[in-house]
Amino acid sequence: MKTVIVGGGACGASCAARLRRLDEKAEIIILEATDEISIANCGLPYYCSGVISSRDDMIVAKPQIFSGLLNIDVRLNSKVTSINPAEKTVTVNNDYELNYDNLVLALGANPVKPPIEGIDNKKIFTVRTLLDADRIKGHIKSTGAKNAVVIGGGFIGVEMAENFLEMGLNTTLVEAAPQILAPFDNDMVCFAQNELKDKGCKLILNNGVKIFKEDAIELSSGIKIPYDIAILGIGVKPETQIAKEAGIELGLRGSVKVNEYMQTSVQNIWAGGDSVEVVDFVSCEPAVIPLAGPANRQGRIIADNICGKNQTYKASQGTCVVKVFDKTLAAVGENEKQLKASGVNYLKNIVMCNSHAGYYPNAKFMTIKLLFTEEGKILGAQAAGYEGVEKRIDVISTVMRLNGKVQDLIDLELCYAPPYSSAKDPVNLLGMSSQNILDGLFKPAFYEDLKDAVIIDVRPAPDYEISNIEGALSMPGGEIRNRLDEIPKNKKVVLHCRRGYTSYVAARILNGYGYSDVYSFCGGKLLYDEISKDKQLSLINI
Numbered sequence: 001m002k003t004v005i006v007g008g009g010a011c012g013a014s015c016a017a018r019l020r021r022l023d024e025k026a027e028i029i030i031l032e033a034t035d036e037i038s039i040a041n042c043g044l045p046y047y048c049s050g051v052i053s054s055r056d057d058m059i060v061a062k063p064q065i066f067s068g069l070l071n072i073d074v075r076l077n078s079k080v081t082s083i084n085p086a087e088k089t090v091t092v093n094n095d096y097e098l099n100y101d102n103l104v105l106a107l108g109a110n111p112v113k114p115p116i117e118g119i120d121n122k123k124i125f126t127v128r129t130l131l132d133a134d135r136i137k138g139h140i141k142s143t144g145a146k147n148a149v150v151i152g153g154g155f156i157g158v159e160m161a162e163n164f165l166e167m168g169l170n171t172t173l174v175e176a177a178p179q180i181l182a183p184f185d186n187d188m189v190c191f192a193q194n195e196l197k198d199k200g201c202k203l204i205l206n207n208g209v210k211i212f213k214e215d216a217i218e219l220s221s222g223i224k225i226p227y228d229i230a231i232l233g234i235g236v237k238p239e240t241q242i243a244k245e246a247g248i249e250l251g252l253r254g255s256v257k258v259n260e261y262m263q264t265s266v267q268n269i270w271a272g273g274d275s276v277e278v279v280d281f282v283s284c285e286p287a288v289i290p291l292a293g294p295a296n297r298q299g300r301i302i303a304d305n306i307c308g309k310n311q312t313y314k315a316s317q318g319t320c321v322v323k324v325f326d327k328t329l330a331a332v333g334e335n336e337k338q339l340k341a342s343g344v345n346y347l348k349n350i351v352m353c354n355s356h357a358g359y360y361p362n363a364k365f366m367t368i369k370l371l372f373t374e375e376g377k378i379l380g381a382q383a384a385g386y387e388g389v390e391k392r393i394d395v396i397s398t399v400m401r402l403n404g405k406v407q408d409l410i411d412l413e414l415c416y417a418p419p420y421s422s423a424k425d426p427v428n429l430l431g432m433s434s435q436n437i438l439d440g441l442f443k444p445a446f447y448e449d450l451k452d453a454v455i456i457d458v459r460p461a462p463d464y465e466i467s468n469i470e471g472a473l474s475m476p477g478g479e480i481r482n483r484l485d486e487i488p489k490n491k492k493v494v495l496h497c498r499r500g501y502t503s504y505v506a507a508r509i510l511n512g513y514g515y516s517d518v519y520s521f522c523g524g525k526l527l528y529d530e531i532s533k534d535k536q537l538s539l540i541n542i
Contacts, residue, residue: 001023001025001026001027001101001102001306002026002027002028002029002099002100002101002102003016003019003026003027003028003029003100003101003102003103003104003306004029004031004090004098004100004102004103004104005028005029005030005031005103005104005106006031006080006090006103006104006105006106006107006242007030007031007032007033007105007106007107007108007273008030008031008032008036008037008038008074008076008106009037009038009039009041009106009108009273009274009295010038010041010106010273010292010295010296010299011106011108011272011273011274011295011296011298011299011302012030012032012104012106012273012299013030013037013038013060013061013066013299014295014296014297014298014299014300014303015104015106015272015299015300015302015303016028016030016066016070016072016299016303017061017066017070017072018299018300018303018304019303019306019307020070020071020072022303022304022307022309023307027073028070028071028072028073029072029073029074029075029098030066030072030073030074030075031075031078031079031080031090031092031098032074032075032076032077032078033077033078033079033080034076034077034129034131035076035077035131036059036076036129036130036131037061037063037066037074037076038059038060038061038062038066039058039059039060039129039130040057040058040059040060041128041129041292042292043058044058044127044128044129044130044132044133044156045127045156045159045160045162045163046159046163047130047133047137048127048133048136048137048160048163049163049164049166049167050167051163051166055130055134058130058133059130063076075092077093078092078093079092079093080092080242081093081094081242082242082245082246083103083242083243083245083246083248083269084097084246085246085247085248085266085267085268085269087099088100088101088103088268090103100268101268102268102269102270102306103268103269103270104269104270104271104272104299104302104306105242105243105248105256105264105269105270105271105272105275106271106272106273106275106295106299107238107239107240107242107243107256107271107273107274107275108239108273108274108275109236109237109238109239109274109275109290110128110236110237110239111126111127111128111232111233111234111235111236112232112234112235112236112237113126113232113234114234116209116210116211116212117211117212118211118212118213118214119212119232121212121214121230123139123227123228123229123230124212124229124230124231124232125139125229125230125231125232126231126232127156127160127231127233128236136229136231139229140167140169140229143228143229144228145169145228145229146169146170146228147169147170147172147225147226147227147228147229148161148164148169148170148171148172148227148228148229148230148231149171149172149173149174149217149225149227149229149230149231150164150171150172150173150174150230150231150233151174151209151217151230151231151232151233151234152174152175152232152233152234152235153173153174153175153177153179153180153181153203153205153233154180154181154182154233154234154235155181155320155322156231156233157173157175157180157231157233157234158173158180158181158192158196158233158322158324159322159323160231160233161173161196161201162196162199162201162323162324162325165199165200165201169229171200171201171202172201172202172203172204172225172227173196173201173202173203173204174204174207174208174209174217174219174225175203175204175205175206175207176206176207176208177205177206178205178206179193179205180192180193180196180203180205181322181329183318183320183331183335183382184329184331184335184382185335185336185337185369185382186531187350187369187446187447187523187527187531188329188331188367188369188382188383188384189329190530190531190533190534190535191324191327191329191367191384191385191530192322192324192327192329192384193534194530194533194534195324195325195326195327196324196325199325204219204223204225207219207220207221207223208220212230215227217230236274236290237253237254238253238254238255238256238274238275238276238288239275240254240255240256240275243256243264243271243275246266246269247266248264248265248266248269248271249264249265251277251286252277252286252287252288253288255275255276255277255288256271256275256276256277257276257277258270258271258272258276258277260312260313260314261301261305261310261311261312261313262276262298262301262302262305262313263305270302270305270306272295272298272299272301272302272313273290273295273298273299274290274295276288276298278294278313278315278316279315279316280315280316280318280334281314281315281316281317281318281333281400281401282317282333282334282379282380282400283334283338283342283344284315285342287316287318289316289318291316291318291319291320293319294313294316297313298313301313314401317332317333317397317400317401318331318332318333318334319331319332319393319394319397320332321389321390321393326386327384327385327386328384328385328386328387328389328390329382329383329384329389330382330383330389330390330392330393330394331380331381331382331383331393332380332381332393332396332397332400333371333378333379333380333381333397333400334371334379334380335371335380335382336348336371338380339371339379339380344373344379345373345374346371346372346373346379347371347372347373347374347434347437347438347444348369348370348371348372348444348446349369349370349372349430349433349434349437349444349522350367350368350369350370350444350446350500350522350523350527351367351368351426351429351430351433351499351500351522351523352365352366352367352368352499352500352523352524352526352527353365353366353368353422353426353429353499354366354422354426355385355386355387355388355389355421355426356387356388356418356419356420356421356422357418357419357421357422357423358422359418360418360419364385364386364387365385365386365499365526366383366384366385366386366387366388366389366392366426367383367384367385367523367527368381368382368383368392368426368427368430369381369382369383370396370406370430370434372405372406372434372438374438375405376405376406376407376435376438377405378396378399378400378404378405378406378409381393381396381397381430388420388421388426392425392426392427392430395412395414395427396409396427396430399412406431406434406435406438407431407435408431409427409428409430409431409432409434410428410431410432410435411431412425412427412428412431414427414428433500433504436504441508442504442507442508442511442519442520443507443518443519443520444519444520444522445494445519445520445521445522446521446522446523447527447528447531449494449519449521450469450494450521452492453491453492453493453494453519454473454487454488454491454492454493454494455469455471455472455473455494455496456472456473456475456487456493456494456495456496456506457469457472457473457474457475457496457497457525458475458476458477458480458495458496458497458502458503458506459474459476459477459496459497459498459502459525460476461474461476463498463525467525467529469496469525469528472496473486475487477497477502477503477505477506477509480506480509480510481509481513484510484513487510487515489514489515489516489517490517491517492517492519493510493515493517493518493519494518494519494520494521495507495510495518495519495520495521496520496521496524496525496528497521497524497525498524498525498526499523499524499525499526500520500521500522500523500524503520503521503524504520506520507519507520
């Protein structure tokens, strides 16, 4: 059996290695268009800044490992220029043909490079390969670059902005959308945007590039930004031209359409990685979700199926995490924007809690948001904080994968010791609070709900004196029962405290006295301040 694999990235390398472990006699050839195979693409921003100092550390598995231990024929600088499914051959470098029994397309995705005037300037780079990173490092060193501009606020864009700042460059991040990091909602992405701005990044939203001039980038609003180096982080698109020319069926955004076994529309041709269409775990609709974890799994599944194991790929959840200086943001499933676009009815909840036991030193706040249905089905989650953030999203992701519900978050038995968590882990607390919403024990309120509401601050009076929400009435929680005559029953009342617990208890007190239009502000004053800070700074930078 002869398997030809086109592409030596996460999917292709994973497929080749698994195939060898399953079949010692198989003939396996990897055709990689560049001179790099199995590199740590996700680490490139950190290599650019020197956080990862060794170039060798960026190579996950060197070609010698493939050729020696695994006995795989790796051919670098070998670009497949055409596929002939009828003859079961591929043409390499327009030079020679290879026949195959099975062909695996691990084509990956290329950075989006829109037709903007001046975009081919030598000061403008993309970040996809180790060679790209070498060129970026070399350019900064040789030119003494001082001003950096990153176009696009996705994961790579944010990471490049952080690493430029770590290198001491004056850094501007430009994003055409109203926010960076699309997987997150506005009330969660504010943590990342504030962190970037606090660390010295100029963040410009709702603004696209009009023209790349020699010394400045002119935006659609007319703003001109001087630059010595610019990074295009606008996004990626599936690299599927040779698949299209071979008559292989394409799907969403030009991706390769595959079935659950990762088979294409053409017999004996398989595909996986960033170039394929997958099924969204939540919506069950077609999606393109280019992430390293799924790409590796798909490569393994393809190898299993070539060897007759009949494994299936079970949809993508889009679980992701990003470091933004001292903060971490992570997410899984769908966000509010996606759910609204799909017309899905949903409930939401936000809790703010400690990363570990509050009495153990250095506990830090963590904010977790949950989206769910009235039946308790979990649709998505987002979290932001300093430590343990990705752990909590991983737990929720696992519950989702196993079709668990809100109640299951309560039932989870998670690790507890004071340095790591609390007896009630943040995930447990999120489940308890969300189940309270489902049970009608309280009505949640959010930033957008404060308008036209009677706002009551139930924190201690000294906290109110230091800082308060404009128009809020101070009524410490312990005084609620004695001041009922100050609270209207015919108006919407939103109670808030520091993080959301005291306001929930106060809401239950009012419910007990016949108040029905009463809400508890989720995330409390801490979240309100974070959102307000982001809105104020964004106005300054537009």
